[in-house]
Amino acid sequence: MSVAARLTELGIELPAVAAPVAAYVPAAVHAGLVYTSGQLPFVDGALPAVGKVGAEVSAEDAKSYARTCALNALAAAADAAGGVDRAVAAVAPELLVLAVEVVAVAAPVAAYVPAAVHAGLVYTSGQLPFVDGALPAVGKVGAEVSAEDAKSYARTCALNALAAAADAAGGVDRIAGVLRVGGFVASAEGFTGQPGVVNGASDVLGEIFGDAGRHVRAAVGVAELPLGSPVEVEVTFLLT
Secondary structure, X not given: OOHHHHHHHHOOOOOOXXXXXXXXXXXXXXXXXXXXXXXXXXXXXXXXXOOOEOOOEOHHHHHHHHHHHHHHHHHHHHHHHOOHHHHXXXXXXXXXXXXXXXXXXXXXXXXXXXXXXXXXXXEEOOEOOOEOOEOOOOOOEOOOEOHHHHHHHHHHHHHHHHHHHHHHHOOHHHXXXXXXXXXXXXXXXXXXXXXXXXXXXXXXXXXHHHHHHOOEEEEEEEOOOHHHOOEEEEEEEEEO
16 A cells, blocks of 8 residues: 555645745755654644643643654655655654663653664664663763763663664664764753763763764763653664
8 A cells, every 4th residue: 555545545735845944944955864853843834832841731632743744844844755655655664663661772762663774774772871771871961860870871872772772773783883873862940961961971882883883973961862762872883
């Protein structure tokens, strides 16, 4: 069944592509992939709500807005690719290998997979510093959690990412190096040491892969992370 037919079966009508709110395009196509810009939950050009989840906006309402964002992203991708069935060709089974859960791979905390393989790369979902299924600490770095402890948790995140990537790729020996690291640090007000925290991930990947572990990176301070985790790390690995 085509994606267009499946959308019809589900009674889902894709919205019109939301107009960009700044100097960018909604989506771009490159090398068999469609990259979308960040999508807000616009409905007929307006936001259904504003505010913070857990205060002005309920978690249940926010979940519905995330669904709207996803449909807006699909609409943008379809418009850029020349149709919805072209837009999702990159996630056909023969092109996308989904990771299966094994003991060493942290179980996802929502509706996603730990890692996926495409075009010589392994993309991991954001990894929390789970150890035996539990977080070693919760709280914000610079308040309940020290920067030094957070750095060690970032290291754990990176190792969890490597486990997920190896599981998706068919073994750790298939992982040749690291392309990109994205680090997110739940930060107390005034804390600006995010780069040092995310070094915990970068350092261990460098130790494992040597020069092939050198990577581009973002280290971002955020207000909250899932389950109260102090850090989260996502990694894009290179395949052999």
